[in-house]
């Protein structure tokens with residue numbers, strides 16, 4: 374398959390399956406502060422705690438494969454614009470690479486590396502047979518028309534070529550991509566296969582619209598997982614979700630679903646921040662998450678939500694509540710903002726929302742953390758269910774999805790709790806430790822070729 378202007382850094386056999394790409398060596402610490410460096414530090418801390426073998430540490434210290442492409446897109450005015458995109462495949466010892474595709478102007482190779490490594494940990498922790506990957510295109514989709522976003526998506530998929538595939542690397546939605554984006558990916562990927570093989574294209578991505586092969590419950594799954602974990606944490610505190618108040622940063626797929634499910638359980642939403650600003654409830658019953666989701670759908674953000682007052686970032690972070698759910702981007706809970714928080718729990722819906730310094734402040738202040746690799750794993754679990762349904766030619770109902778999801782989440786929560794107690798670790802390190810043990814076990818059993 375041909376790709377245009379593609380470049381790749383890879384140590385896998387796929388180097389020969391796509392168009393010619395020049396090889397370049399990965400630069401692991403190319404920018405500071407590096408998000409991937411943070412992941413490496415997190416790995417190291419947990420590895421030390423459980424005495425992880427040196428071999429496995431070395432294997433996980435770098436991604437297995439990095440694909441970097443530049444590709445042309447025809448804009449509505451007829452001109453061609455070039456875009457850069459990445460797919461980083463961190464590790465696949467447990468199964469096919471798995472991880473979302475993000476559209477954002479700040480996407481970089483370093484960020485995608487970190488996100489891919491987190492996926493390796495997440496899948497191992499919740500014990501599903503997937504490895505870790507992530508992808509992204511450096512673009513602000515708000516500056517493009519819908520047709521331009523569609524053409525960009527199709528060209529990105531074409532540029533990735535055989536680097537993705539149903540049994541090899543299976544993308545999903547992430548920041549600024551959604552079910553519709555996934556449907557375009559399936560359609561484009563199918564068109565690159567011989568007609569006799571197109572039937573298998575459906576499982577090339579998860580998070581598709583239900584009408585186009587998606588799973589019931591995938592849209593809410595990440596938010597559902599966040600809420601389930603808050604519920605488990607509340608039970609440990611001998612309290613109930615209905616008695617909790619909370620704030621949310623990011624009101625996209627993860628934040629809005631978490632808030633809507635928390636509303637159904639009786640929790641009170643006090644304040645929300647997104648890219649358009651921050652708002653606070655003026656009513657004693659808090660903000661209505663369903664009405665706010667409608668408002669965001671219509672206007673593109675939380676700003677101007679009727680009945681709410683606009684607040685500053687400082688006031689948002691300083692809002693007194695039981696739980697804070699970061700569900701936007703990385704690096705939001707810093708030493709500075711962690712010091713402002715007046716909550717008992719940070720439930721990380723986003724990937725990497727807390728910096729190392731932020732983590733230290735939360736720890737010092739005794740604020741509990743349900744770490745990202747555990748807290749937002751509901752999405753990839755139901756993605757796994759979707760992949761199984763596609764490959765089995767079947768469809769599960771909502772109860773089946775919810776029950777199986779809850780079972781896996783409870784098991785993962787218990788593993789982290791146990792590991793934290795056994796090794797006297799914070800929950801983030803405990804989650805990594807549990808995941809690393811699982812990966813180490815597989816390497817020990819399989820050995821390394823040759």
Ligand code: NAD
Pocket residue numbers: 546547548549550595622623624625626627628646647648649674700701702703722723724725749750752753
């Ligand atoms: P989304 O694009 O649907 O929503 C992102 C939200 O973040 C929007 O409300 C946006 O306004 C807000 N935001 C962006 N920049 C911001 C800023 N600087 N300050 C405050 N808010 C800002 O994305 P999503 O799928 O909900 O993903 C959110 C986070 O959850 C990401 O970290 C993603 O990697 C992670 N995540 C997503 C899934 C999933 O299934 N979608 C699964 C696991 C983890």
